[in-house]
Amino acid sequence: xxxxxxxxxxxxxxxxxxxxxxxxxxxxxxxxxxxxxxxxxxxxxxxxxxxxxxxxxxxxxxxxxxxxxxxxxxxxxxxxxxxxxxxxxxxxxxxxxxxxxxxxxxxxxxxxxxxxxxxxxxxxxxxxxxxxxxxxxxxxxxxxxxxxxxxxxxxxxxxxxxxxxxxxxxxxxxxxxxxxxxxxxxxxxxxxxxxxxxxxxxxxxxxxxxxxxxxxxxxxxxxxxxxxxxxxxxxxxxxxxxxxxxx
Numbered sequence: 001x002x003x004x005x006x007x008x009x010x011x012x013x014x015x016x017x018x019x020x021x022x023x024x025x026x027x028x029x030x031x032x033x034x035x036x037x038x039x040x041x042x043x044x045x046x047x048x049x050x051x052x053x054x055x056x057x058x059x060x061x062x063x064x065x066x067x068x069x070x071x072x073x074x075x076x077x078x079x080x081x082x083x084x085x086x087x088x089x090x091x092x093x094x095x096x097x098x099x100x101x102x103x104x105x106x107x108x109x110x111x112x113x114x115x116x117x118x119x120x121x122x123x124x125x126x127x128x129x130x131x132x133x134x135x136x137x138x139x140x141x142x143x144x145x146x147x148x149x150x151x152x153x154x155x156x157x158x159x160x161x162x163x164x165x166x167x168x169x170x171x172x173x174x175x176x177x178x179x180x181x182x183x184x185x186x187x188x189x190x191x192x193x194x195x196x197x198x199x200x201x202x203x204x205x206x207x208x209x210x211x212x213x214x215x216x217x218x219x220x221x222x223x224x225x226x227x228x229x230x231x232x233x234x235x236x237x238x239x240x241x242x243x244x245x246x247x
Contacts, residue, residue, distance in 0.1 A: 077114040
């Protein structure tokens with residue numbers, strides 16, 4: 001073999017070794033068997049994160065009505081905005097009867113600038129009417145009953161059941177949906193499908209804490225675009241499905 005051919009061959013071999021040696025093996029998908037270890041890591045790390053505002057509100061009073069209405073206010077709204085708007089509203093009234101004695105315009109004024117505040121003012125009063133007409137003013141503790149209230153979807157129903165009543169449920173928002181798929185624990189297209197899939201693969205003992213851990217994790221580290229993988233306490237376990245760029 002000519003010297004030029006040998007040199008070319010050696011360079012190609014070196015490039016191949018560098019490429020294969022630098023390729024980091026992707027961790028295996030998170031499974032029903034391994035998710036407990038992951039959640040233990042997040043549980044320890046979460047002491048330094050801010051808990052989602054609805055979890056704090058529910059923990060403060062365990063009031064199903066406040067939790068329900070707070071969840072409606074929080075939809076498509078930043079936590080810091082909800083944290084200010086909800087107490088202002090509850091100063092005017094924290095029962096279905098009380099909020100129905102207030103005009104929609106007054107509710108709009110006190111909850112502004114939450115997202116879709118005009119629509120939410122009407123939804124809040126619709127919920128109050130449904131609670132009085134169907135359930136004697138009390139908030140039901142069953143998901144199917146909560147779903148009969150105007151404006152209440154599965155995310156809200158699950159949150160009320162888990163946080164206000166301490167009953168098993170899986171609340172799936174965009175953070176839970178994204179991270180569960182990023183871990184490959186589930187492979188789903190929508191939050192609704194994610195809830196159904198998690199009910200099959202997530203051990204029941206983790207249902208209550210799953211939402212609060214993943215929401216706080218998603219807000220601080222495992223963000224939608226360019227997550228902070230360099231800061232992640234479980235980076236070595238994460239298969240990073242769908243992550244194109246990270247920090």
